[in-house]
Amino acid sequence: xxxxxxxxxxxxxxxxxxxxxxxxxxIPKLKEKKVDIFVFPLSFFCVGIPxxxxxxxxxxxxxxxxxxxxLNSKDANKLNKLLHKLPNNIKGIIFxxxxxIKMLEDVKIHKILYNTHFTTNFESINHLFSYxxxxxxxxxxxxxxxDKIILKANKKISLFTFGLVPAMYSRRLLLTNxxxxxxxxxxxxxxxxxxxxxxxxxxxxxxxxxxxxxxxxGLRLLNKKCxxxxxxxxxxxxxxxxxxxxxxxxxxxxxxxxxxxxxIYKLKDIxxxxx
Amino acid sequence: xxxxxxxxxxxEKAHFAFLYGAxxxxxxxxxxxxxxNATNFSKEDIIKVCKLSKSLNKKVYVTVNIxxxxxxxxxxxxxxxxxxxxxxxxxIVSDIVVLKLIxxxxxxxxxxxxxxTSVLNExxxxxxxxxxxxxxxxxxxxxxxxxxxxxxxxxxxxxxFIHGAMCTSISGKCILSNYMTKxxxxxxxxxxxxxxxxxxxxxxxxxxxxxLNYLDYIQAMIESGVNTFKVEGRxxxxxxxxxxxxxxxxIIDKIINQTLTNEDKKYYLKVLNKVANRESSPQFFKALPTxxxxxxxxxxxxxxxxxxxxxxxxxxxxxxATIEERNLFKxxxxxxxxxxxxxxxxxxxxxxxxDKDNLIKVANKPKMIxxxxxxxxxxKYDLMRKEIS
Numbered sequence: 001x002x003x004x005x006x007x008x009x010x011x012x013x014x015x016x017x018x019x020x021x022x023x024x025x026x027i028p029k030l031k032e033k034k035v036d037i038f039v040f041p042l043s044f045f046c047v048g049i050p051x052x053x054x055x056x057x058x059x060x061x062x063x064x065x066x067x068x069x070x071l072n073s074k075d076a077n078k079l080n081k082l083l084h085k086l087p088n089n090i091k092g093i094i095f096x097x098x099x100x101i102k103m104l105e106d107v108k109i110h111k112i113l114y115n116t117h118f119t120t121n122f123e124s125i126n127h128l129f130s131y132x133x134x135x136x137x138x139x140x141x142x143x144x145x146x147d148k149i150i151l152k153a154n155k156k157i158s159l160f161t162f163g164l165v166p167a168m169y170s171r172r173l174l175l176t177n178x179x180x181x182x183x184x185x186x187x188x189x190x191x192x193x194x195x196x197x198x199x200x201x202x203x204x205x206x207x208x209x210x211x212x213x214x215x216x217x218g219l220r221l222l223n224k225k226c227x228x229x230x231x232x233x234x235x236x237x238x239x240x241x242x243x244x245x246x247x248x249x250x251x252x253x254x255x256x257x258x259x260x261x262x263x264i265y266k267l268k269d270i271x272x273x274x275x
Numbered sequence: 276x277x278x279x280x281x282x283x284x285x286x287e288k289a290h291f292a293f294l295y296g297a298x299x300x301x302x303x304x305x306x307x308x309x310x311x312n313a314t315n316f317s318k319e320d321i322i323k324v325c326k327l328s329k330s331l332n333k334k335v336y337v338t339v340n341i342x343x344x345x346x347x348x349x350x351x352x353x354x355x356x357x358x359x360x361x362x363x364x365x366x367i368v369s370d371i372v373v374l375k376l377i378x379x380x381x382x383x384x385x386x387x388x389x390x391x392t393s394v395l396n397e398x399x400x401x402x403x404x405x406x407x408x409x410x411x412x413x414x415x416x417x418x419x420x421x422x423x424x425x426x427x428x429x430x431x432x433x434x435x436f437i438h439g440a441m442c443t444s445i446s447g448k449c450i451l452s453n454y455m456t457k458x459x460x461x462x463x464x465x466x467x468x469x470x471x472x473x474x475x476x477x478x479x480x481x482x483x484x485x486x487l488n489y490l491d492y493i494q495a496m497i498e499s500g501v502n503t504f505k506v507e508g509r510x511x512x513x514x515x516x517x518x519x520x521x522x523x524x525x526i527i528d529k530i531i532n533q534t535l536t537n538e539d540k541k542y543y544l545k546v547l548n549k550v551a552n553r554e555s556s557p558q559f560f561k562a563l564p565t566x567x568x569x570x571x572x573x574x575x576x577x578x579x580x581x582x583x584x585x586x587x588x589x590x591x592x593x594x595x596a597t598i599e600e601r602n603l604f605k606x607x608x609x610x611x612x613x614x615x616x617x618x619x620x621x622x623x624x625x626x627x628x629x630d631k632d633n634l635i636k637v638a639n640k641p642k643m644i645x646x647x648x649x650x651x652x653x654x655k656y657d658l659m660r661k662e663i664s
Contacts, residue, residue, distance in 0.1 A: 070393050070395055070414070070416075070445055070448070071395060071396050072395045072396060072416075072417075072418060072420075072421050073395070073396045073397060073420060073421045073424035073425065074420065074421075075396075076395075076396035076397070076398050076399075077396075080398065097395075097396070097398075097399060098392070098399050098402050098403075099394075099396050099397075099398030099399030099400075099401075099402060100398070101398075101402055102398040102399075102401050102402050103398055116448060117342065117447060117448065117450055117461055118342055118369075118370070118392075118447065118461075120342055120343065120344045120345075120461075121343045121344055121345045121347070121348060121370075121372060122345060123343075123345075123348060123372045123375075124343065124370055124371045124372040127371045127372065127375050128371060131402075140450055140453060140459070140461070141344060145344060145345060148345055149345070152345075166448070167449070167450050167451050167453075167454055168443070168444045168448065168449040168450070168451050168469070169444055169445050169448040169449070170443050170444050170445065170482070171416040171445055171559075171563065172443065172482075172484065172563075172564055172568075172569070174443070174482045174569075176566070177482075177565065177566035177569050178480050178481065178482070178566075180566045181566050181569070181571055182478065182479070182571075184478050190480070191474075192473040192474060192480055193473060193474050193476075194455065194468075194471055194472070194473050194474075194475070195455075197454055197455055199451070199454075199473075207445075208482075210451065212454050258453070261457065262457075263453045263457050263458065263459035263462070263464070264456075264457050264458050264459060264464055265311060265341075265344075265347065265459055265462045265463070265464065
């Protein structure tokens, strides 16, 4: 089933693939696999991503930059300055902090909002379309809810399609603190386990990101009428990335996230479900 | 105008928050609030608490701060109109759908942006200002320089948390609860996963932050442009709320009157530490937190037993106080009374009478009514607690 869906995409797909870059040397091979747009996590303005790039290091044509930090005033001002003198090869930006919208008011660049966990209903998404060109909607909702949003959104939405889903973003240096307190070896990234659930924690000077592990597999969304499919695989080995784009998921652990699992609003809803 | 804003999980807590010095309270209705499993306020309760606040010349803000899924939108419009009609003073909001609806309906209450939106810079603040926001609850991660910048560039009213539990995550950016329990943290279901232990079988990993305590920074926060000082804890007890609110009320008043001393600070720090069940520390305002601002001893959170009773009545002729017991106390215990209109006063309990005027040695039944003779003039709703030495 999975292979048929993915093949269909390769042959006839209407959507474009946005791919987060970690290894620049892999780009030629990714191009062969028909990746459309390369997204470069921007140094100083990202958390949770091991490899980031300064503007000068991004030489790819039609490149997009990725900014996922919630920025304090000082760094927001630095980003604002940088956004006003971007080189011509930077065509777009994907960002989380809503303030970037204000920074970009007079900047001609393709604006993609990835406001994690905050785009879960069609009305909010339609309002946000007044400010940005595209929106990567939240992964916290079911496929049914995604379908409703696709149906009711004023414009084509974009979908997080494969990768590690951010589950928590702390400004604290949680791995450093834990290591110092317990006087144990500093490991970064660190896998965290509780019961059957696993999270991958990664820290840089701007904070700590916890990703849900295994990888979120939304490849079945590739056939939806959307604008972009976002692939976000910051810790995946190069070979596994190529396998992923060749439809081979045998070495990659994945699940469907919340695509089939509705979250609970109130505890009484859990009781209702149990009945 | 400096405002002390207190949490209120129900009518009784609202009453105590006002009585002990809050200028305003924030409450959640039965829907759309980020404490989905708290008692919360029915529409009738909201009407009652609005009447109470108006009679006291105080304010009520209502949280409508979940991140909405499509199915939650039903009823939102009617609810906002209801809140406007009953004249709540403000609504605390995080989702743009609510902000736009308030604009469209031209509702007149104050619009307060929830901390859930994690505003840390003036650009985000300006984005929301354009959407009709009057006041912003800044992210708990805000540094002093951020507050100054945001105030200067936006002229918005600034609200900051000053006391209570902290999220390890930047608010709004955590769905650990969704993964671990299916409870949606951005719709009020947070199961506090950041207080759980991970890798228990190997080397344990913990990430819990200590509670927030900005007692030392109130003056600097006022000078930085903070208008509203917010205490966390809609699910906390009346004793906690009364104690924390009274402490900050007195600190703020002393700052305004320029009479705050280091001894005052030490005393109120002791009081605030005694009422909490976790360690607390100032975090973020002056500097980023370190390992010392986390809480590792997760198994040893203490249940506070200091709250002994509420004064229900006081007869100044006989100096007899009628007390509703909340935790065991006995003859010869050293206790103290706090209240909005009394100086905190200590005494030793000499005699306890039950409700039939029989002399007893110990008050040990939940909510039992007893009488004790005091040497202090008390008022209804003063609180009796163990002496803080």
